[in-house]
Amino acid sequence: MLSDNAPLLSLNGLSACIGRQTVLEDVGFTLSNGQCLAVVGGSGAGKSTLLRLILGLRKPAVPVAGHLCFDGHDYALSKASSGKPMGIAYVPQSPAHGFDPLRRLRWQWQQLQRLLGKHAAGGEVLDALGLPVLAKAFPHEWSRGMQQRLLVAMALLEQPKMLILDEPTSALDPLIAAQVLTEVQRVAQECDIAVMMVTHDLALAAQFADQIAILHQGHMVQTGPAQQVLTAPSCDYAAELVAHRYWQQENPESLAAE
Amino acid sequence: MSMSLSNPNVKQTIPAMPGTWTLMVFALTLGAGMLMTPYDPTQADFLNRLATPSALHWFGTDHLGRDIATRVLYGSFWSLGLSLGVVSIGAAIGTIVGLVAAQNGRWVDMILMRTTDSFFAFPELISAVTIAGLFGPSTMNLVLALIVVSWMKFARLVRSLAISVVQQDYILQARLNGLPAWRVLWQHNLPNILPGVFVLWTNSWSRTILAISGLSFLGFGVQPPNAEWGAMLLDGKAYLLTAPHIMIFPGLAVLFAVLTINLTGDRWRDRLADNI
Numbered sequence: 001m002l003s004d005n006a007p008l009l010s011l012n013g014l015s016a017c018i019g020r021q022t023v024l025e026d027v028g029f030t031l032s033n034g035q036c037l038a039v040v041g042g043s044g045a046g047k048s049t050l051l052r053l054i055l056g057l058r059k060p061a062v063p064v065a066g067h068l069c070f071d072g073h074d075y076a077l078s079k080a081s082s083g084k085p086m087g088i089a090y091v092p093q094s095p096a097h098g099f100d101p102l103r104r105l106r107w108q109w110q111q112l113q114r115l116l117g118k119h120a121a122g123g124e125v126l127d128a129l130g131l132p133v134l135a136k137a138f139p140h141e142w143s144r145g146m147q148q149r150l151l152v153a154m155a156l157l158e159q160p161k162m163l164i165l166d167e168p169t170s171a172l173d174p175l176i177a178a179q180v181l182t183e184v185q186r187v188a189q190e191c192d193i194a195v196m197m198v199t200h201d202l203a204l205a206a207q208f209a210d211q212i213a214i215l216h217q218g219h220m221v222q223t224g225p226a227q228q229v230l231t232a233p234s235c236d237y238a239a240e241l242v243a244h245r246y247w248q249q250e251n252p253e254s255l256a257a258e
Numbered sequence: 259m260s261m262s263l264s265n266p267n268v269k270q271t272i273p274a275m276p277g278t279w280t281l282m283v284f285a286l287t288l289g290a291g292m293l294m295t296p297y298d299p300t301q302a303d304f305l306n307r308l309a310t311p312s313a314l315h316w317f318g319t320d321h322l323g324r325d326i327a328t329r330v331l332y333g334s335f336w337s338l339g340l341s342l343g344v345v346s347i348g349a350a351i352g353t354i355v356g357l358v359a360a361q362n363g364r365w366v367d368m369i370l371m372r373t374t375d376s377f378f379a380f381p382e383l384i385s386a387v388t389i390a391g392l393f394g395p396s397t398m399n400l401v402l403a404l405i406v407v408s409w410m411k412f413a414r415l416v417r418s419l420a421i422s423v424v425q426q427d428y429i430l431q432a433r434l435n436g437l438p439a440w441r442v443l444w445q446h447n448l449p450n451i452l453p454g455v456f457v458l459w460t461n462s463w464s465r466t467i468l469a470i471s472g473l474s475f476l477g478f479g480v481q482p483p484n485a486e487w488g489a490m491l492l493d494g495k496a497y498l499l500t501a502p503h504i505m506i507f508p509g510l511a512v513l514f515a516v517l518t519i520n521l522t523g524d525r526w527r528d529r530l531a532d533n534i
Contacts, residue, residue, distance in 0.1 A: 055434060084434045092427030100428045102449050108428070111445075115435045154431070 007032045008161060008194050014066030014077060016049060023049050024218045027066075031162070031211070034188065036195040038205030038226075040241065041215035047198045050215070051166055053077055054196075056084045071161055089160035094171035095147030099139035105150065106134040112154055121157060128187055129153045145176035152184055156191075163188065165197040169204060181208050202245035206230055214238050281522050284514070288334040297325035299332040300483040308501045318503040320493055326504060329485035330511050336474075336486040338515060340397070341466035344404045349459050351405070352412020353451075357443070359413070360420035371417065374410045382407045382469065390478035400479040404469055408462060415458055419451045453530050460523030464516045471512050487512050 007030040016024040024046045031037050041047050053063055056075070066077035070085045084090075092098040099108060113119050126133065129149045139147060148171070155163055163184070169177035185208055188195050199205055205212050206226055213223040214237070222234040233239040303323035311318045317326035359370040389403035390396075423429065424447065432442050471488030473479035480486035482493070487508040494504030 057430075057434075083436075090431065090434055092431060094427070097425075097427040098431070100426075100446050100450070103446075111432075111437075112435060115432075115437055158435075 008035075008071060009196075010069045011054070012067045012069075014050070014053065014063065014068075016046075016053060016063040016066070018049070018062070022218060024053075024063075027215070027218070027220045029211075029213050029220065029223050031194050031196060033161070033194055034192045035211060036185065036188065036197070036209045037211040037213060038209035039196065039198045039213045039215055040200065040202050040205050042200055044217075045215040046218045047200075047215055048166070051164060051198050054085075055088065055090055055164065087161040089155035089158045089163050091151050091155045091163060091165045091168065093166040093168075095139065095144055095151060096171060098151045099147065101139055103138075104134075105137050105139060105142070108139075109134050109150075109154065112157060116158055118157055118159070121159065125153045125156050128156070128190075129183055143176075144172055145180060148172060148176075148180050149183060152180065152187075156187065156193075160193060162194040162196065165195065167199055168197055169199065169201065177204070178207075202241050206245065214241060278522055278525075281518050284518055285338070288331055288338070291327075291331040292335075295325070295328040295331060297328040299324065299329045299485040308497065308504075310501070311503055317507040318501070320490070320504045321497060321501075324485075326490070326507050329490055330487070330507050333485040333487045333490060333508060333511065334515070336397075336480050336484060337467050337470060337488070337512070340401065340480075341404075341463055341470050344401055344470075345408060345459060345463045345466045348405050348408030348462065349412045349455060352409035352414075353416045353455060355409065355413040356416025356418075357420055357447070357451075359417045360424060361443070367417075370413070374413045377407070377410045380407060383472065386469065386473055387476070387478055390473070395478045395481065397480050397484075400470065400473055403473075404466060408466065411458060411462065412455060415454060416451055419454050420447060423447050423450045453526075457523055457526045457530055460519055460526060464519040464523070467512065467516055467519070 010028075010030040012028045014024055014027040015022065027046075027050060029037065039047055039050065052058075053066070054068065063077040068075040068077055068085070071087050073085065075085060099105065109122065113122055123133075129152060131146065131149055131153060134150075142150070148168070152163075165184070168181060168184070172180065181204070184195065187193070197205070197209070202212075209226050211223065212226045212229040214221050214229065216235075216237045222229055222238045229238065230242055233242045301324065303319070306315070306319050306323040307321060309315050309319040309323070315325050315327065317330060319325055320329070355370055355374065359367045385407050386400065386403035389406070390399050393399045429442060429446055432446060433439070437445075470479055470486070471491070474486045474488030475492045477492065480489050482489060490508040491505050494501070494508070497504050
């Protein structure tokens with residue numbers, strides 16, 4: 001679904017360090033409306049740092065250079081943080097940390113509605129994700145899959161142009177993860193929302209993403225359309241990731257067919 | 259209510275029933291007793307000196323003929339009430355210090371925590387005795403001395419709890435969506451920290467009761483003729499062999515108070531075991 005217009009998001013020359021250690025070096029990519037980009041990399045590759053910097057959170061990494069252009073607005077990442085760019089919504093990694101355990105779900109949802117000034121839009125978003133009306137339930141009374149879907153709903157409530165998903169499946173079992181991501185994909189396509197997901201799972205990225213960017217030790221070693229990355233990995237690390245992407249599944253075709 | 263009982267997280271915010279009820283009954287009995295007793299806790303009655311327990315004087319009278327039951331009841335104001343105040347102020351100071359340390363950067367954190375460490379270096383009772391020795395024995399100095407040595411445990415606990423809460427995604431989300439920092443603190447951080455603080459608070463309360471009684475017994479705390487359990491033990495010391503009831507009843511009062519509060523705290527700790 002490549003758009004002809006200028007990209008929704010373009011990131012150029014992002015470098016950052018934590019202390020004296022460089023964690024990201026000259027990272028950049030572009031993302032168009034409605035596209036899905038997966039940033040794939042192992043632990044410590046700099047995925048979380050990248051994500052936090054795009055969200056305008058400087059701690060704990062300090063960006064030394066970089067330029068972000070989102071939806072026509074420029075953000076110089078080396079300057080003091082200007083907060084989260086308007087139109088980007090964030091879906092936390094795990095429902096276990098995504099909800100305040102002491103607050104009822106409805107309270108948390110209504111607080112978000114107040115913050116965003118979106119009192120009217122709530123019902124449709126819940127409907128779109130197949131969620132019931134929020135009763136007096138506490139977070140733990142819902143299943144993980146429903147909690148994760150509600151986290152997505154909370155992000156969508158903002159009516160964003162782009163969703164950022166942090167390790168969307170690491171807290172879920174594979175089936176639920178696939179269901180949640182399918183929902184996200186469907187809603188994103190309906191509403192023309194770009195999705196950037198950060199994951200260590202290349203198989204998952206291959207299934208859902210149009211574009212794949214492979215991050216290795218702070219460098220973006222390969223970016224490109226998903227098929228191209230899978231069929232023609234550009235370096236040893238990418239090749240290894242591609243080769244071992246199905247290490248959990250005995251029969252990769254069964255997953256691909258889903 | 260039934261829903262919150264079934265909630266493993268939320269049951270932490272409702273009282274641990276049996277222990278808490280015992281404590282409330284204990285407090286109510288003391289309060290009602292204070293209202294109903296016909297005697298004045300400080301009024302001497304030399305005709306009735308050292309009377310043994312009877313229908314008129316349930317716990318007997320002391321060397322000045324004062325009704326011991328009445329003095330035990332009024333003593334609860336000093337022992338329970340004063341210590342409650344001391345430990346609450348200490349908890350408030352410690353909570354603020356801990357939150358500030360956790361919220362702010364490296365330098366503030368380091369300075370506050372090293373200060374906390376240095377306060378830990380003072381042994382509790384000895385610093386209280388020292389302060390009483392420097393500024394003279396009085397209730398006010400006792401309170402100050404006990405506050406000075408009581409806040410550090412709270413500061414450490416709150417800092418560590420706050421650091422773990424701050425890293426949660428719901429805090430991040432709230433901040434990203436523009437919830438002001440003080441409201442994040444008030445609506446999310448504090449409620450998630452308070453259960454842990456409460457357990458330490460009950461624990462410190464009973465320790466403070468012992469400290470106040472101990473210091474009053476040594477003559478550094480609540481001064482005569484005020485009825486404080488430790489001070490009453492001091493009064494009765496000279497008559498231990500001839501009129502043991504003067505010491506037995508205030509001693510039992512300390513025992514029951516500390517035991518009840520400790521058991522309540524234990525129940526709470528069991529319920530919160532996953533959290534701290």
